[in-house]
Each structure stands twice: as C-alpha cells, then as structure tokens.
Amino acid sequence: MTVRTAAADHAGMRLSFRLLLLFALSLLAGLPVPAQAQDAASTAPAPDRVLDTLQSQLDQVKAALGNHPADTALSDLAAAALAVQNQADALIVTLKPRLDSLQARLDVLGPAPAAGSPPEAAEVAAQRRQLGREKASVDAQIKQAQLIGEEAQQLAAQVAALRRDRFQAQLTARTASPFSHAFWSDAARVLPNDLARFGHLLGLIRDDLATAWQPPHRWPFLGGLGVALALLLGGRRVIEQALFVLARRLPQGRLRRSSRALGVALAYVSVLGLAAESVYLGLNWHDTLDPDLAGFARSVVQVLLFAAYVAGLGRALLSARHPSWRLIGLSDAAAARLRPVPRLLAIVVLILGIIERINAQIGASLVATVMARGLLALTISVLIALTLRRLAQTRRVLLAAGEYPARRPLWVGLLMAAAAVAVALVWLGLATGFIAFASFLATQLVWVGVVLGTLYLLTHLAHDLIEALLTPTSRSGKRLQATFGLAPATLDQAATVLSALIRILLCVVALTLVLAPYGAGPDALLDRVGQLFNGLKLGELVIRPGALLDASVVLALGWLGVRALKQWLGTQLLPKTSLDPGLRSSIVTLSGYVGGVLVVALTLAALQVSLQSITWIASALSVGIGFGLQAIVQNFISGLILLAERPVKVGDWVSLTGVEGDIRRINVRATEIKLWDGSTMIVPNSQFITQNVRNVTWGQAQGRVLIRLPMPLDTDADVVARIMLETMRNHPKVLAAPTCSVSLDGIEGGSLIFVAVAFVANPRDAGGVKSDLLFAILAKLRAEKLPLLRPQDMIIHQSPGATVPAASPSQVPPAGG
Incomplete structure (x- = not known):
C-alpha cells in the first residue's frame, strides 16, 4: 500500500508540474486560462460535502487502525489523521466570518417584537427566520468540524501512543546472542528463503x-x-x-x-x-x-x-x-x-x-x-x-x-x-x-x-x-543608521538580541528533531513543534507561534511608525508653527506616549490577548503599585501633569530646594535640569507638583538689574545719579519702559548708598547687563575724578606725662625737605 501510494504521488506530482507549466505559459503568452482551471478555482466544495469527506477519511483511519497495521503503516495513519485535523481547522476558519456576518445582519434586524407589540413587516420577519436558519446551519457545521478535528487529534495521539508502545517493546525484546549457537543455526535455517x-x-x-x-x-x-x-x-x-x-x-x-x-x-x-x-x-x-x-x-x-x-x-x-x-x-x-x-x-x-x-x-x-x-x-x-x-x-x-x-x-x-x-x-x-x-x-x-x-x-x-x-561599520549598517537615525550601540544591541533569538529557535527545532519519536515523519515533527507552543499557557493566556510572529511584526512596525511621527513633528511640522520650543517638545513627548500606548494595544490584539486573560497580571501590578511602585507611579502621573498643564516647560529657568537651572527635558519619571556649571540634575517630577517652584521665565517675565553703589559722604550725589542714569539708558539691552531709576537708599558705614534699577527683556541677560553697567559706571566716575573711597586720616593721642624722645641727627629732615 505504501509503495503504490508513493508511485501515485509521483505521478500526481508530474501531472501537477505539467499543469503548472501550462498555466505559466498561458500567462506569459497572454492566453486565457482553460475553463476547467477557472471552474476549479472558482467553485469550492460545499461545507457539508467537506465534512462528509473528512468523516469518511477518519472512519477509514479508524478501520485501518483496528486491523493491527504494521509499523510502517502507522506513520501513514498518523499523517492522515493530522491531515484531517488541519482540514477541519481550515474549514472552521472559513466558516467563522460567515457566522459573524449572519450575526451582524441579525443584530441589524433586532429581536422579534414582544407579545402585544405592533407587528412588524412580513418581509422583515421572513428575513429574520431565513437568517436564523442559515446561522443555525453554519453554527452546526462549525461544531461538527470542531468535533472532527478533536477526534482526529485524539486518533493521532492514539497512533503515536501505539507506536511508542511497539517501539518500547522492540527495544526491550531480546534475541539469541550472536555468540550463541542458536543465533547462527536460525540464520542458516532461514537463509535459503x-x-x-x-x-x-x-x-x-x-x-x-x-x-x-x-x-x-x-x-x-x-x-x-x-x-x-x-x-x-x-x-x-x-x-x-x-x-x-x-x-x-x-x-x-x-x-x-x-x-x-x-x-x-x-x-x-x-x-x-x-x-x-x-x-x-x-x-x-x-x-x-x-x-x-x-x-x-x-x-x-x-x-x-x-x-x-x-x-x-x-x-x-x-x-x-x-x-x-x-x-x-x-x-x-x-x-x-x-x-x-x-x-x-x-x-x-x-x-x-x-x-x-x-x-x-x-x-x-x-x-x-x-x-x-x-x-x-x-x-x-x-x-x-x-x-x-x-x-x-x-x-x-x-x-x-x-x-x-x-x-x-x-x-x-x-x-x-x-x-x-x-x-x-x-x-x-x-x-x-x-x-x-x-x-x-x-x-x-x-x-x-x-x-x-x-x-x-x-x-x-x-x-x-x-x-x-x-554592524555599524558595514554598508547596510550605515544605511540603517542614516535612514532611521539609529545609534551604533543600538545596532550592536539589536544584532546581539536577534542572533540570540535565532539561536534559540534553531536549538528548539534541533531539540524537537532529537527527541522526536523513532521513525516519525515530517508531519509528526511539525506537529510536535507546534505543540511546544500551542500547549504553553500563562494563566488564561495561550501563546501561539503565529500570534507571536504577528505581534512581533506589529510591534516593530508600530515602533518605527511612532519614531517617524515624532521625528516628523519635531523637525518638520512644529518648527513651522508659532509655538514656543517648550510647547513643541511637550507635544512631541505626548505624541510618543500616545503612540506607544496604541502600539501596545495593537500588539496585544495581535497576540489575541483579551482583558480577561491579563486580569492576573493587572492584579499583580496593583499589589506591586500599592507596596513598591508608589513613587514611580506618582512621578509618572506628575510627568503627565507637567506635560499637560505646563507650569514648567523645556527651556524654563526654575529654582526649587537649592536647585536652579534650565529645564532640558521632561521625561516620564524625572526632569533633567542643567545647572550653571554645565552639570545635569535629575529631579523627580513629583517635586514640581508637591513643592514650591520658582519659574523665573514664566509668563514673558523681564529681568531686573539691581546695582548698589557705595560712595563717600562728600560725593556730589546729583553727579553720581546723572552718570548712572546715562549709563543705563545708553545700554542697548536696557528697556525704555519700565524706565530705569536711581535712588539714594541711605547712609551705611560713612558711605552714601546709591541703588540703580534697570529692566531687560530676558532674565537671562540680567547678569551680563549688570556687569556691563558696572564697568561703564566705574569708568565714568574715574573720568569725573570722583573717588569711590575717602582717604583714611590717622589721629595720634598722647597720654599725659609722657615724654617724646628727641630725634637723632640722622632722623632730622634736612632744611627745605
């Protein structure tokens, strides 16, 4: 039976090759495909006929299994059972969209009117009954296909168990030893036949x-x-x-x-x-x-x-x-x-x-x-x-x-x-x-x-x-870096991870081949590979190879799409608007968060993960948040508030609890502040919400330049005030409104204290303008020969009865000196 099947398969393969060649020549020559091929492609067998055929094939496998087949025939029986299961699964996949379509049409019609309600149109009632009958028929076909698939799977498992039992019996079977006389006498007896x-x-x-x-x-x-x-x-x-x-x-x-x-x-x-x-x-x-x-x-x-x-x-x-x-x-x-x-x-x-x-x-x-x-x-x-x-x-x-x-x-x-x-x-x-x-x-x-x-x-x-x-130095690596803006370290990490994943996949396939049943065919090996993942469950979550592949593709494409969207917003669209840089940065960051959430949702959908399947994960996360993740969640929510309300934004000059500098970036958990010495301080986002924060540049704030100048008491105050006013008014960064002013604040330590106030457009310019004004004021005061300090006088007091020593001739100054 096996030999004839192989010969028939060879003949069928040769016929299929000829038909494929004829079809290719027809396409190349622009000729129409024969009508028989079109009819075969357009007409598909009815589901009832397919189910009858599958049931007949399954009955044949059962009958052959009951006749105690040889070991070589068991492999063919297992392959036939697996083929029936695959065809039943394919039929279920084909029928489910039709069932969903009928259900959607019934939902549009709605339920039948209740007793005592006005009757509906006869056409609507007839259509509802027709759709109900079709839905019941398709649902019955799906259930029958599921039953056949389950029965075929059990039959394949029964064949595999029978093969294992026979194989174990063969392994433990003992014959005469080659060193014994009985072994060679039996060989000599059956050798002529x-x-x-x-x-x-x-x-x-x-x-x-x-x-x-x-x-x-x-x-x-x-x-x-x-x-x-x-x-x-x-x-x-x-x-x-x-x-x-x-x-x-x-x-x-x-x-x-x-x-x-x-x-x-x-x-x-x-x-x-x-x-x-x-x-x-x-x-x-x-x-x-x-x-x-x-x-x-x-x-x-x-x-x-x-x-x-x-x-x-x-x-x-x-x-x-x-x-x-x-x-x-x-x-x-x-x-x-x-x-x-x-x-x-x-x-x-x-x-x-x-x-x-x-x-x-x-x-x-x-x-x-x-x-x-x-x-x-x-x-x-x-x-x-x-x-x-x-x-x-x-x-x-x-x-x-x-x-x-x-x-x-x-x-x-x-x-x-x-x-x-x-x-x-x-x-x-x-x-x-x-x-x-x-x-x-x-x-x-x-x-x-x-x-x-x-x-x-x-x-x-x-x-x-x-x-x-x-590799970052290769031609393809350089193209990837230029196209997607990837760092060399990112490419190295991606290469390491991808290589590890492929090695793991190859090891799983090799382990499956090594541990496969003795004499198993390709169909059984593929079925064992599928069972490695189809049987893997995490709670109510079932992991399938196809879903993993789809989710990986969705995750990769989604990540690239979010990255491209952020780059397009940050470098092309938003710079052409009138928005300030801080708001542009917030929009880009929020877009990345929203895109990341959508990508995760699409990935879970590709994995066919429902909310019920991850309820245990959510429960574990809630316990973890309650105990150890409070600070992280608080900082995350605070970061979203900062991006939404924008009390501080990228580029602002802020001061809080001994930290003062410019905000460089607002991340999910913390904010980066650049200090005046060039270093960066990482501040948790919750501090911006729960503590007092001074935003120096908030609301188009202006910078104030304050100069306190001490002068001697005998200084002409009007001249000093005039010099300071002229210097401030002549500086290009000093604003005309509010006007600058000079006042005499008081007398301290024997000095007049002059206070000059000027305003600049940006608080960041206040330090530089103050330095420029001091240099200019000091130069003008020296030009006017106005001393900044009065010379100190020395007063000597002599005690009563004290004699003053006579000076030596060498200490007497010369006449006229």
Whole structure:
C-alpha cells in the first residue's frame, strides 16, 4: 500500500508540474486560462460535502487502525489523521466570518417584537427566520468540524501512543546472542528463503533494466545516466567553485567562512541527489518501473541523499585542506586524522540503509532483519570508537611535543563522554542479545551527530549574517543608521538580541528533531513543534507561534511608525508653527506616549490577548503599585501633569530646594535640569507638583538689574545719579519702559548708598547687563575724578606725662625737605 501510494504521488506530482507549466505559459503568452482551471478555482466544495469527506477519511483511519497495521503503516495513519485535523481547522476558519456576518445582519434586524407589540413587516420577519436558519446551519457545521478535528487529534495521539508502545517493546525484546549457537543455526535455517526472495527482487530489477533499454525508453535512460556521470565526475567541484565565487562577493569577515562551509555541505547533497534523481527519471521516464520497484528506488534515493549530507557536513566542519575555513576549534593534526571518517560513515550509512530497504522490500525473515541491525550497530559503534580514539591520540601527541591544544568547551567534553558511554552500551546490547536496543542507540548516535553538526553550522551562519548586516561599520549598517537615525550601540544591541533569538529557535527545532519519536515523519515533527507552543499557557493566556510572529511584526512596525511621527513633528511640522520650543517638545513627548500606548494595544490584539486573560497580571501590578511602585507611579502621573498643564516647560529657568537651572527635558519619571556649571540634575517630577517652584521665565517675565553703589559722604550725589542714569539708558539691552531709576537708599558705614534699577527683556541677560553697567559706571566716575573711597586720616593721642624722645641727627629732615 505504501509503495503504490508513493508511485501515485509521483505521478500526481508530474501531472501537477505539467499543469503548472501550462498555466505559466498561458500567462506569459497572454492566453486565457482553460475553463476547467477557472471552474476549479472558482467553485469550492460545499461545507457539508467537506465534512462528509473528512468523516469518511477518519472512519477509514479508524478501520485501518483496528486491523493491527504494521509499523510502517502507522506513520501513514498518523499523517492522515493530522491531515484531517488541519482540514477541519481550515474549514472552521472559513466558516467563522460567515457566522459573524449572519450575526451582524441579525443584530441589524433586532429581536422579534414582544407579545402585544405592533407587528412588524412580513418581509422583515421572513428575513429574520431565513437568517436564523442559515446561522443555525453554519453554527452546526462549525461544531461538527470542531468535533472532527478533536477526534482526529485524539486518533493521532492514539497512533503515536501505539507506536511508542511497539517501539518500547522492540527495544526491550531480546534475541539469541550472536555468540550463541542458536543465533547462527536460525540464520542458516532461514537463509535459503531469504536468498530466494532476494533473487526475485534481482529478477524484477533485471526486467525493468531490460525494459528501459528498449528503443522507446533507451534515450531517456542513457540521458539520465549521462547526466549522472557528468555530475559525479565534475559536478561537485563546479558547484563548490561557483559557491566560493559567490562567497567572495560577500563582505569580508566570518560570513565568508560560514557560507563556504554551507556551500561544501550542500554541494555533496546537490550533486549526488541530482545524479540519483537523473538515474531514477531515466529509468522511469515513461512510468516503466514496477510500482513496487519505484517505491524501492525512491527510498534508496532518500538514503543516498542522507549519506551524501553526512559526508558533506563532515567535510565542511573539518575543512582539513583549508584550516582558515574551519568553523570548529580543532587542531590541524586532529582534522587531518579525522578526514576519512565522514566518508566512511557515509558509506556505512548508505550500504546498511540499502540493506534495510532490501529487507523491507522482500519481506525478509526476522533473523535476517536482526542480523542487519546488529551489523549496523556494530559497524557504526566501531567507527565512532575509532574516531574518539584518534582524537585522544592526537591530543596525547600534541602534549608530548610540548604543544597545548585549545581548551575544549564543557559541552564538547560532555558529548564525547556520552558518545563513549553509548558505544559501550551498544557493545553490551549486542553481546547480551538486545540487538534492537543496540541498533537504536547506534542510529541515534548518527542522527544526533548530524543534527548537532547542522545546528552548529546554522548558528554560526546566522550569527555571521546578522553581524555582517547590522554592524555599524558595514554598508547596510550605515544605511540603517542614516535612514532611521539609529545609534551604533543600538545596532550592536539589536544584532546581539536577534542572533540570540535565532539561536534559540534553531536549538528548539534541533531539540524537537532529537527527541522526536523513532521513525516519525515530517508531519509528526511539525506537529510536535507546534505543540511546544500551542500547549504553553500563562494563566488564561495561550501563546501561539503565529500570534507571536504577528505581534512581533506589529510591534516593530508600530515602533518605527511612532519614531517617524515624532521625528516628523519635531523637525518638520512644529518648527513651522508659532509655538514656543517648550510647547513643541511637550507635544512631541505626548505624541510618543500616545503612540506607544496604541502600539501596545495593537500588539496585544495581535497576540489575541483579551482583558480577561491579563486580569492576573493587572492584579499583580496593583499589589506591586500599592507596596513598591508608589513613587514611580506618582512621578509618572506628575510627568503627565507637567506635560499637560505646563507650569514648567523645556527651556524654563526654575529654582526649587537649592536647585536652579534650565529645564532640558521632561521625561516620564524625572526632569533633567542643567545647572550653571554645565552639570545635569535629575529631579523627580513629583517635586514640581508637591513643592514650591520658582519659574523665573514664566509668563514673558523681564529681568531686573539691581546695582548698589557705595560712595563717600562728600560725593556730589546729583553727579553720581546723572552718570548712572546715562549709563543705563545708553545700554542697548536696557528697556525704555519700565524706565530705569536711581535712588539714594541711605547712609551705611560713612558711605552714601546709591541703588540703580534697570529692566531687560530676558532674565537671562540680567547678569551680563549688570556687569556691563558696572564697568561703564566705574569708568565714568574715574573720568569725573570722583573717588569711590575717602582717604583714611590717622589721629595720634598722647597720654599725659609722657615724654617724646628727641630725634637723632640722622632722623632730622634736612632744611627745605
């Protein structure tokens, strides 16, 4: 059944390709699409018919499951159940808008009139009844689709549980030990029958080859062989060289190295895969292969692709010939000793995989299957043991030569230890007869190694790509900085966060692949990835991958939109208005707050988060606000009041509790004040609301210049007053109104105190104007020879009876002196 399905799928794929080619040619030629295609696209099956089909498919899966299918058929049954569930979910998504539309139309009509009320029009009543019937029908279809989806999900879970039970039973099954006589006697007994089945398979292969060599099919067969031979001889080298040329066009850095490694890995897969596909298409060009052999050939191609990827991945990671391209921290000696290991492992995987496919194709006996699995486990385990031994020998040789190899990370040591333990368990299982368990461990060693190697390669490639795109010194980084006005530190942080997110996503996918059920198909793996998130709940909040992606896009676009709006308001629109700078800054800040709230609301809507889902978050926040966030909330509300009422604004000169300076910025929590020494003081917003604040520049305030000038008592007061008045009136920044004045304030300490008052337009000019006036007044006073201080007189008092000493001749001043 499986082989015929694969053949049918291949035929259907070829037919679909031809139809797609016809459609593309029709578009290019401007021809109309055939009517059959238009009818197929325009007409969709009715929901009732789709539901009947899904129920029929589900019944078929149930019937097949009740017949105790083989292990290979369980994978197809699980895939069929998951397909039914996906189709049921898609039908629900299609029907819900129709249900909402019918409900909206019923809401427009309103409820039926109550008893005793005037009757409504017959047309309205008939339309309400019709809409009600349609709504009930659509609602029933949605409920039936939900029931089918739930039943399909339960059926898929039942199949998965059955597979796990069978797999556990196989793992714990014990056969005769290969060291016992019973094991080989059973093999000798069933060997003739297995050889006969194998001979029958070879006969089918010879017949199909002879058919392919006939004249109608010879040229496609030879063409496929020629293409495969050309690819095998020089295709890998050509593809690698082409990829290397493309890598040279990338920015210099580690991105070239990781891209080359990926190119080497893909070169093996592409060459061998295309060669195998060419041979397969040449053999089956006119569907000449037997359906059973077609499925067998397709499975062999899949094994060949996996083996090619193993070889390519190992060669890309080791890079023995080009040490500068090597991603892993491995010495050149170790890489050279491990160079043949990937190819040997690929050959072993290919040969043993083909043997497994042959056993499955011919229905080999249990003994032959056990022998093949034992040979698989033994060969792989020995190869891995030799690899570990070569690594240890290389390390010892380097230490003996006085060279210290690079320190291995902890996870590398743990992986090597786990591999050694697994090899020992494989050998123990083979010796004691648990061959199925040993085979499972061996295949898991290869699978885990391939997954981890791919993860290592992809994480390095993603990190190098993001670093090359978002580095501030790169071309794209400079464009982002110029376009969005981003700082270099912001780009570095964004690159680090984005790289971490991608690595986490890759690790989740790798973990899902490693922990996937044995033999699970792609549909089951995708379903497990979806279940990792679909089952994640925070209270009543359900986290879904699609909603997370939509919310991330909305958040990023909203943030860019708010940033662009603030930049447009601050640099283009508001500067062209008559608003003062402080009001413009307040408008820009408030616009940012409003835009941020709208972006958060849209993000929550994209996450499909309702208010009921976040009630527990609001409750926790209310408790936190009540205890520890009072000050923060108070400052936030105070900041909104400052921006709305504007008692102070950006650019004002304020003074409060020993702090005096200019307001530079009003933030959500605090206000920045620039002091006279150039430093910045961060003041909580609540202080502007709860304390006395002096706003020097509030309401077009003028600056007052006050000068107190002491003069001697014998100074001519009128002259001094005239000089001070003339000096103030002649200064360009002194206002004519209010007029300046000079008054005699009093006498202090034997001096006349003159007080001069003048006014300037800006309080910030008062200090400079005062200095200018003092310099000018002092200069004019000196020009008028008016002393600022009176000379001090010395009075000597002589006590009674004291004699004055006679002066010496040298102290007597000369005559006329």
